[in-house]
Amino acid sequence: MTTPLTLVVAERPDGTPVLAVSGEIDMSNAGALDDALTRSTGDGLLLVDLSAVDYLDSAGLTVLFSHSSRIRLVANPLLAPVLTISGLTEVTTVEGIASDGTATGSDDS
């Protein structure tokens, strides 16, 4: 069973291209995300919408890092700790989480 992952390319009402990702991202399917990001061309930053992703690990992070200069992200609070800890929030814009949203394993408040 491969990890469930859906990748949909759409446009926002303002014409901005969006890659909408839903499901879970791990080493078994990070390649598919990389392919989708590589294929999508266009001017300006590509918006990658991760709000429907409920699992993201270092394999997915590595793909996002490799495309960090041409993407911006929309995420959900569940992903906040990994995005912050990995430092991705410092090299690309992430919407949908608190900018200071740090999290550690010992703190689930």
Place this chain on the structure above:
Amino acid sequence: MTRGDDAERGPVAAAGAGIFTVDDEVGRDLAMVDWRATPLGPPSEWPQSLQTTVSILLSSRFSMWMAWGPELTFFCNAAYRRDTLGRKYPWALGRPAREVWAEIWDDIGPRIDAVLATGEATWDEALLLFLKRAGYPEETYHTFSYSPLRDDTGAVVGMLCVVSEVTDGVIGERRMATLRDLGSDPSVVRTEQEMLAFACRQLDRNPHDLPFTLTYLFDDHGRARLAGATGISAGHPSAPVTLPLGDPGGVWPAAALAQGKSVLMALDGTRFAGLPSGDWPEPPAQALVVPLLQQGGVPHGFLVAALNRYRPLDDGYRGFIELAAGHVAAGVASARSYQAQQRRAEELAELDRAKTVFFSNISHEFRTPLTLIMGPVQELRTALTDADEQVRQDLEVVHRNGLRLGKLVNTLLDFSRIEAGRMQARYEPVDLAAVTAELASVFRSAIDRAGLVFEVNCPPLAEPVYIDRGMWEKVVLNLLSNALKFTFEGSVGVTVRAEGAHAVVTVTDTGIGVPAEEVPRLFERFHRIESARSRSNEGSGIGLALVQELVGLHGGTITAGSVAGEGTTFTIRLPFGSGHLPAGSLVPPRAAEVVSATADPFVEEALRWLPGDGVAAEATAPAGVSTGAQPSASGEGAPARVLIADDNADMREYLVRLLKGAGYLVSAVSDGQQALDAIRADAPDLVVSDVMMPRLDGLALVAALRADPRTAGVPVLLLSARAGQEASIEGLEAGADDYLVKPFSAAELLARARANVELARMRGHHARWRNAMIDSLQEAFFVADENGAVIEINSAFTDILGYGPEGLPYIPRYPWWPDESDDPQAHAKVAEVFARLVGDGRGSAVVPVTHRDGHRLWIAATFNDVSDPDTGRRRVVGTMRDVTAERYLVQRESALAALSMRVSQADDLTDALCEALEALQGVWHARQVLAAVWNGDGPPDLVCVPEASGWQDLPERSREKLEALREQPPLRPVAPEAGGAGVTLEYPGGLLAVWIDLGQNRPFTGEDQTLLALLAGHLGQGLHRVHQLDQQREAAVALQRAILGPARLPSGFAVRYEPAGRPLEVGGDWYDIVPLAEERIGIVVGDCVGRGLEAAAVMGQLRSACRALLLQDAGPAQVFSALDRFAALVPGAKCTTVFCGVLDTATGDLVYSSAGHPPGILAHADGSVVLLEGGRSTPLAVRPGHPRPEARCTVPARSTLLLYTDGLVERRRRPLTAGIDQASAAVQAGRSTPIEDLAADVMADLAPDGGFNDDVALLLYRQPAPLELAFPAESRQLAPVRTALRDWLSRCQLTPKLIQNVLVAAGEACANAIEHGHRHAPGRTIRLRAVATAGSLHLTVADSGRWKPPQPEANLHRGRGVALMRALMHEVTIHPGAAGTIVDMHARITR
């Protein structure tokens, strides 16, 4: 026919047979019984009570049978079928019990009737029952209880029998007792007869296994003789007094047994009519006849053992009889060898005595008359120089033959001296060539006269050779005389040369020679070569034998080479130097002497052989240097003996003549030292000594004599040329008895001599009396001076130690002192006692000493300090007793006791063997003791003290020794050489060889061998006993564990069990965990009344019943309702308290009920504690039929549940609630402790000082149970693993954020394991385990590969993964290892 196996209908399971499904085999056969044909009817119509009882019966693993209904219809379970029923299965099922057990109904019928009538249970222990389960009435023993069974109305309608068969134990113990008795201390048994009587007494005490026995021994006349019988009268036709071996029609097959074969015989036919039956109703039907084996020989005889017809002849029975025969055989062998040794020793002693007497007689009977012949003849020859020629010739004949006879007697005396070790040799360094040539020259005239060429070739040797001149003369003269006697033409030659470290002397002749086959016998004493041509037929055949002995005394060898008709060569080799000679017998070189008087008889004799020569050599026997005797002038008693010491030969001869003439026995020596030696060897009645002498002068001689208590009383008359008062005073002060100044008159000398002898005799009377008394003491007696030197001993001393008065004084360290290097312990022991002897001067001790012939003795010595009344000097007098035999007896007993004790205290067989080896090591102070057990084709199992590695690492020599032992029959010690000994014995499962390595070539004596045989015998029995106990214990432990509870627990649980009654492993308490359908688990903790085995038996039944009910999906209330009824039927089950619950592990929902049991304790994650006090009712069977309540609760996530029995919390003088509070606190405090550790902590916290005094059972559970996943290392496994983990984490009731963090961290660890650990071996297993406690999570991801430390540059996202793990979890540890990598992760749960 009650079973439904009608061919037409075929086997049809009876309706309602569902109750039989509890057991596969017996249940199936029960189902096939045609129950309609029995009073019980079809099972579907059976009352509930019968159904329940049958299902309990079938589910129990205890051996049980039951009977129900008017005909007492028979049921049994699988254990009973296996242990007891035998061939009666399945025939017995459904039959009336009276029919099934017809043969023992007389025994058991009344018991069953009693149970049915009174409703009270029976109890029988090891009851003898003759069962016909194997086709014959069999002697069996059973321990059993009959208890009543009641129907639904409570009426007694049947009975249940719980039984265990103890036949093997009872019979094994009985046989063991016989073997033990047979092996019990045979050391007091000496003769064969005593031994057989002893053995028969032991065999007779076991008329069960040995209804009668006959012991036959083979005699020398080809017959077997009846030597012992038990259980049968002597005159019985089957016990003939003798059995000819060759008679095939004999009652017993003696011939086959003589070849060592065992024979099993049927005891039928008329000759066996009217056999005694032992303790049984019927006489035996078979007998096993076994040989009494003898090592390396025909068996001693055989043992007829009639067999118990009520037992099969299995390996155990056969082994028992063979072991018993082995004991009898060993006893016979030991008694016979003891007798043979005894006889040999007596014969040897007798022979020695006869010889000594014979030679002593020769000395007196020959020498005295010879002297009396030779003296007068000599005088006659002088007186009759002018007499008639015929008279003179006759005189010469008498004279010559007198010399010959004297020579022969002297030779014989030499022999007796050599044999008695009394040959007083004095070895002085000489030029052997010169001495030998001079001796040869004596023979020159005789050889010339015989017309032979005499070739003497004796160039001087570079080194001196040590010889005793007297002995050497005899050697050379004998050889030359021999050569001349057998040589008629040609030559006789003498050569001396050096050859290596030896001087070689040859005497060669060209005589008649000897046939080759006679050469080896040349030196045999009294052996004469027949029909040899010689110059004379005279000769004793003793000369060459003496030559060989004398050469031997010089440390040399003599060989003879001879060719018949050509001649003979004798070759003597003497070593140069003196290292090979006893140091005490060396003397400095003396002035060369002329050939002594010894030569005369040889030459005289030789000349007489030569034809036509009557001229005798001049006889010059000097009277002064030999002893002589004449009738005592005084005529009173024995003639007094006088020793003369003077260096002037004329003076010596004058004194000799003078004193002899007065009737004294006179001997003379030429200096003071010789005088001292002569006096010490044999003190004379008077010493007449010159003052001025070489080596030791007269005054010094007197001083030396007075200093030695043995010679202090010898009177000394000093002669001196020095006149004057001072000289005389000086002499008397030195201790001389009288003083005579030269010149003195003959009369004066004789008067002084006579006065001194008489005075001394009067004075000596006391001393002689004392000496005679001391000599007559049975105990050894000694006197030591202040330095410990032994200066006086009696004859018992010599008898015990072998050291005689000739060696006095014995200076420490005494020659009997054990050698320090050979036996340091014995040496030290003697040193310690010696220190006391010199220091305290009084005491007693038992010490090891070495006899002169080398054997070890133990003596008990007692000594005391005295003051010499004459000199005032300190002396120690002591007595000694030989306690060797007593000591060995004690040693044997204590060794046996030590061995038995150590073996009996051992835990198992190997332990017992180790203990035994240590005991053996202790007995002999052995360097090492090895034991090898062969029980297959492979290398043997090795046990070794001190411990060593395995068989393959043993030195080759040790392995060979053990291998060689395998050929030996059991219990026969082997000591092939000094330094060790071995023995074999039967070992459970094979042959055991034991090798005792003494080291240092220490000898292993006959005593040691006896001891080893005895110890080995006991060891064999001991090991056998331990083996049996081992097996019994293993069976008991296995049985106990089977009824205790599940060995494998579902995860999430921890249990503890502590029975009060050690060494039992079970008690009345129990716990049980029963996995049910879906995710439900039944949990039970119960407590039967009482403790120990009886409570355990009840517990086992209740546990099984409870488990069976839970498995049928009953709820706790239903379970208790059924148990109430069941417990009413089981004696001792009433009032049992139980907690029973069914837990849904998915939800934590718990349904439970308590039958009077203490409440469960539930500790929540937040620290609150709840007692499970609902669902409470009475203990089991108190109010049967009363409804049982149930309660429900939830075991929330990360809470801990504790169930227990009252042994954990109940203490004297303390309310139960205090204990429950204490337990609650312990669980609360440990709610974040791993569950196994918590179990240990609770037991430790609650244990009172001195441990629990009641059974304790404890069960812990923490919700949820740990998650355990194993999956192949493939990336597509990540998603399902995550799903399972997410699901489990949500059961733990954690925040979504913590769940996400844990998921990512675990995901990274799994990804690492897949990517790195398994890059080259995809698909191998990865294990993930997650455990929750109240306050923490613990995850472990383990793979079987190798992780590389992250290298951020090379692999950015791998470093990112590890960083994520560390950031998201509280603590991460990565343990790389050879077998794989383990990642440990902790997260704290806070609220």
